[in-house]
Amino acid sequence: xxxxxxxxxxxxxxxxxxxxxxxxxxxxxxxxxxxxxxxxxxxxxxxxxxxxxxxxxxxxxxxxxxxxxxxxxxxxxxxxxxxxxxxxxxxxxxxxxxxxxxxxxxxxxxxxxxxxxxxxxxxxxxxxxxxxxxxxxxxxxxxxxxxxxxxxxxxxxxxxxxxxxxxxxxxxxxxxxxxxxxxxxxxxxxxxxxxxxxxxxxxxxxxxxxxxxxxxxxxxxxxxxxxxxxxxxxxxxxxxxxxxxxxxxxxxxxxxxxxxxxxxxxxxxxxxxxxxxxxxxxxxxxxxxxxxxxxxxxxxxxxxxxxxxxxxxxxxxxxxxxxxxxxxxxxxxxxxxxxxxxxxxxxxxxxxxxxxxxxxxxxxxxxxxxxxxxxxxxxxxxxxxxxxxxxxxxxxxxxxxxxxxxxxxxxxxxxxxxxxxxxxxxxxxxxxx
Ligand SMILES: [Mg+2]
Numbered sequence: 001x002x003x004x005x006x007x008x009x010x011x012x013x014x015x016x017x018x019x020x021x022x023x024x025x026x027x028x029x030x031x032x033x034x035x036x037x038x039x040x041x042x043x044x045x046x047x048x049x050x051x052x053x054x055x056x057x058x059x060x061x062x063x064x065x066x067x068x069x070x071x072x073x074x075x076x077x078x079x080x081x082x083x084x085x086x087x088x089x090x091x092x093x094x095x096x097x098x099x100x101x102x103x104x105x106x107x108x109x110x111x112x113x114x115x116x117x118x119x120x121x122x123x124x125x126x127x128x129x130x131x132x133x134x135x136x137x138x139x140x141x142x143x144x145x146x147x148x149x150x151x152x153x154x155x156x157x158x159x160x161x162x163x164x165x166x167x168x169x170x171x172x173x174x175x176x177x178x179x180x181x182x183x184x185x186x187x188x189x190x191x192x193x194x195x196x197x198x199x200x201x202x203x204x205x206x207x208x209x210x211x212x213x214x215x216x217x218x219x220x221x222x223x224x225x226x227x228x229x230x231x232x233x234x235x236x237x238x239x240x241x242x243x244x245x246x247x248x249x250x251x252x253x254x255x256x257x258x259x260x261x262x263x264x265x266x267x268x269x270x271x272x273x274x275x276x277x278x279x280x281x282x283x284x285x286x287x288x289x290x291x292x293x294x295x296x297x298x299x300x301x302x303x304x305x306x307x308x309x310x311x312x313x314x315x316x317x318x319x320x321x322x323x324x325x326x327x328x329x330x331x332x333x334x335x336x337x338x339x340x341x342x343x344x345x346x347x348x349x350x351x352x353x354x355x356x357x358x359x360x361x362x363x364x365x366x367x368x369x370x371x372x373x374x375x376x377x378x379x380x381x382x383x384x385x386x387x388x389x390x391x392x393x394x395x396x397x398x399x400x401x402x403x404x405x406x407x408x409x410x411x412x413x414x415x416x417x418x419x420x421x422x423x424x425x426x427x428x429x430x431x432x433x
Contacts, residue, residue: 001122003068003115005037008058010050011400012407013365014154015331016162017421018146021194021225022095022428023414024421027155028407029331033367033397034058036065036114044070044118045392047335048110048303049097052410057107070115077112077306080104089282092224092253092430095412096330097304102281105306112307113339113388120387127339127388131312131346138379139344140353142219143186144329144360145177145208147195149421152362158403160362168196170204174211180359181212186378188217188245188353194225198433202237209241217245217352224253224278227431231261232268239270245352247297250278253430255285259294275299275352277328283317290321297324297352300343303336308343315347324351331357334368338388341380353378367400369393 012028019025030050037043048054064076084104091099097106113127120127128134148167152160167176177189189208193201205218212218218241226234231251235242242248251261251274258274265272277299280289289295298318302308311327318325327344337358344354356375363372368390373380383389418426 001042001070001118002039003036003065003070004039006062006065007035007037008055009033009035009397009401010055010404011367011397012050012404013331013333013361013400014152014158014160016153016160016164016360017149017151017417018192018360019148019195020146020192020414021223021430021432023418023426024149025331025414026409026412026417027153028403030404030410030412031331031333032058032110033335033392034110034114035392036070036118038070038118042118042121044114044116044121044387045335045390046110046113046117046339047333048106049330051412054097054106057103058110061107061111065111070118073112073115077108080108089285090254091278091281095414096277096328098412099281099304102304105282106304109303109305109307109310112309113302116308117387124386126382126384126386127308127342128346128382131308131342134345134382135348135350136345138377138381139341140187140379141356141358141375142188142190142353142378143177143180143184144190144192144355144357145173145180146192146360147173160364170200170207173204174207177208178211184359184375184378186353188219188378190219190221190355193220194222194432198226198230198234202234205238205241214244218242219247219249219275221249222251224250224430225432226251227433228252228257228260228264230431230433232264235261235265235270235272236268239265239272242272247273247275247352249275249299253279255279255289255292255294259292262293273297273324275326277301283314286314286317286321286323290323295323297326299326299328299355301328302339302343303330308339308346311343311347315349319349325349326352327354329355329357331361333361334366334373334390335388337373337380338390341382342388345382365400367393367396
């Protein structure tokens with residue numbers, strides 16, 4: 001097998017005005033669909049971050065990829081790793097996908113997943129079988145709730161239906177959660193926090209607990225918007241709600257900060273596990289997080305941890321260290337959803353339902369043949385089809401590519417959106433509270 005062709009398809013995907021401590025989502029999220037074709041006509045696909053940066057990084061790898069045997073991934077990783085810069089990998093200040101220190105892992109992941117898709121197709125086996133087989137047939141995902149402004153994403157005549165309406169208080173968040181849980185059957189619930197005053201976010205979690213009861217584990221992720229003091233205050237106020245399968249995710253910046261929150265909560269009898277995808281973004285961080293007792297659940301992500309095989313390795317490392325593992329998500333389409341699902345299906349240890357932004361994207365924006373991938377009972381079922389189990393819809397790809405070409409921006413900038421729509425002086429403050 002030899003890779004004869006590499007095609008990069010930048011796309012723009014309508015996205016509602018979701019809020020986080022980073023700011024506000026733009027009307028379109030940017031993604032890149034990667035496609036390789038072997039000399040004998042087998043294709044392999046993957047999906048990764050979008051915009052000029054990720055595209056240029058992949059383009060630069062073209063000479064490495066053309067002519068390569070898709071089975072020979074270790075050499076590619078070794079080369080990219082050797083050229084990667086060293087430094088503090090924390091993503092505290094950066095939106096996911098923008099950390100220059102992770103660029104090699106992101107680019108490698110995009111190629112690795114496309115290669116495994118092609119290998120799976122050549123062998124007639126699903127990708128999870130290439131990772132050692134299934135630890136589970138169905139991969140659980142969580143409802144991922146966001147405070148949001150009115151609007152369903154897209155612009156002008158291309159605007160999407162606003163299924164959830166404006167959600168900027170506890171009552172509307174409960175409505176959003178009910179709607180999402182009813183439609184997809186999710187059994188765990190995550191709230192993106194760091195947006196409203198902490199007291200209001202506490203009330204939101206309490207209202208969710210009241211609505212769904214203790215059988216729906218709850219988690220909140222303010223993306224480091226809180227000081228250590230505020231994190232401890234919120235943790236104590238929610239010590240019942242966030243225990244029992246839930247967690248506190250990146251409440252404050254740095255592993256040292258999180259370790260301090262954990263120590264102080266435990267001192268007050270609040271045993272709330274902490275999860276991270278901001279302070280822990282690479283294998284080296286896992287050991288430090290464990291040593292400090294800062295993080296109890298590592299949030300993996302095949303897109304920047306170095307591919308789907310890295311998730312298997314991370315799962316084993318977490319098991320060894322007595323940590324939990326789940327999965328982080330960004331805006332994504334069905335190709336990413338399937339890569340995440342295959343990785344999570346094969347991971348020996350997966351302790352919490354994975355995150356997914358998938359409910360926030362509309363059917364009009366799906367690029368896989370057959371449209372939206374079903375999430376039923378809160379889970380994605382792993383198909384027996386070879387590779388990732390999805391094929392590209394080239395008409396859709398062309399449509400989303402055309403929209404990308406018309407967009408004036410080539411980089412995610414949630415702060416700019418805040419300044420444009422909410423407050424001309426807005427900037428991200430850490431900690432804000
Ligand atoms: Mg997070």
